[in-house]
Amino acid sequence: MSARSFVAKPANTHRMLLVAGMLTWAVVGFAHVEDLAREPSRWLAPDTLLWALALLTFGGSFWLQTRVQGRGELPLLAAQTLSALVCLATGGSGLDGALLAITAGQVPEILPQRRALAWVGAQALGMLVVFALQRPLVQALVQTLIYTGFQGFTFGTALVMVREAEARRELAHVHAELQATQVLLATREREGERLRISRELHDSVGHHLTALSLNLEAAAYTAKDPAVAEHLRRAREAARTLLSEVRRTVTELREAPMPLLPSLRVLAEGAPGLAVHLDVPGELALESSEAAHSLFRCVQEVLTNTLRHARARNLWIVIASTEDGGVRVHARDDGSGAARVAPGAGLTGMRERFTRLGGRVEWRAAAGQGLELEAWLPATREHEVGT
Secondary structure, three states: OOEEEEOOOOOOHHHHHHHHHHHHHHHHHHHHHHHHHHOHHHOOOHHHHHHHHHHHHHHHHHHHHOOOOOOOHHHHHHHHHHHHHHHHHHHOOOHHHHHHHHHHOOHHHHOOHHHHHHHHHHHHHHHHHHHHHHOOHHHHHHHHHHHHHHHHHHHHHHHHHHHHHHHHHHHHHHHHHHHHHHHHHHHHHHHHHHHHHHHHHHHHHHHHHHHHHHHHHHHHHHOOOHHHHHHHHHHHHHHHHHHHHHHHHHHHHHHOOEEHHHHHHHHHHOOOOOEEEEEOOOOOEEOOHHHHHHHHHHHHHHHHHHHHHHOOOEEEEEEEEOOOOOEEEEEEEOOOOOOOOOOOHHHHHHHHHHHHOOOEEEEEEOOOOOEEEEEEEOOOHHHOOOO
16 A cells, blocks of 8 residues: 655635734734823723723634634624724724724625625724714714725725635636546547557457467368377467467456556646645556546546635545455545535536446535545446446
């Protein structure tokens, strides 16, 4: 058993977002603390304590936001928005509005575009209400427009990044499909060449060896000299042995199993932005070309689904032979997962292929825990349809 790992460096978008957001959060907090240092009597004021609690809540929610995916994202985003508005209402400096720009930069990744835009609009409206309670209306409008501009900038930047990420995922999907098609075409070409050679051996060499064997047999019966007849019989046996070797070679060429490791290795190496850890026995080869094709398509589907939907950094695929002569596939990723999986054409087609060959496919998913797939496929010819 040989284990191989193909690793590609994932993007550190969330780490960059964490650093930029926490830096902004720290600057807002430092500016307020600096003002409080000039007036020590305000340290224990109710407004100050509420502001400090809201600021800490915002920082903790944002820190968790960059680490969780799935169900917890929306509540954490709401906690950030509310705590930012509380900071804005109790801080008094007006700088706390910068916190809302941080939330605006996260919304496009969590919500659809229209709902994300509505969220930012609701933040701007809440900010206007807070400023209007503290300042004259004109000044409140000016302050709101300034921070709305900041929110619009971070929102637009984040939206562009989300669209680029989606485009990259789609490009990765197309690339994986192209890579798989190239591998299958190369495999089909090799199989076609083997079949061509086997037909030539059978039709040409096999035919002439059969004719030679028959002629030697006839000559051995008609030979008058016993020594000559003995030599002819030996030549006939050699021709029969050679004919048997040719037939065995033809059978081996027609039934040669498809080597899976090289094909799967090429497929795994072509996954951009995803660390694919592939564990396949080096000697693994299925006798049935249809079973090998189905197994290859299974790995391809897992890979493309992970690239398109999982937002994962790592994908682990383990393929192992079973005691009953079959093969088992276990795949899991560290992506966002989902509360439930609605199988599309890919997973449905995979299950149909495996069921047709007597196998099965099962998958499990949970929010924030990635997707796990297990598949089993018999490798013996008796399970093939039409045999």
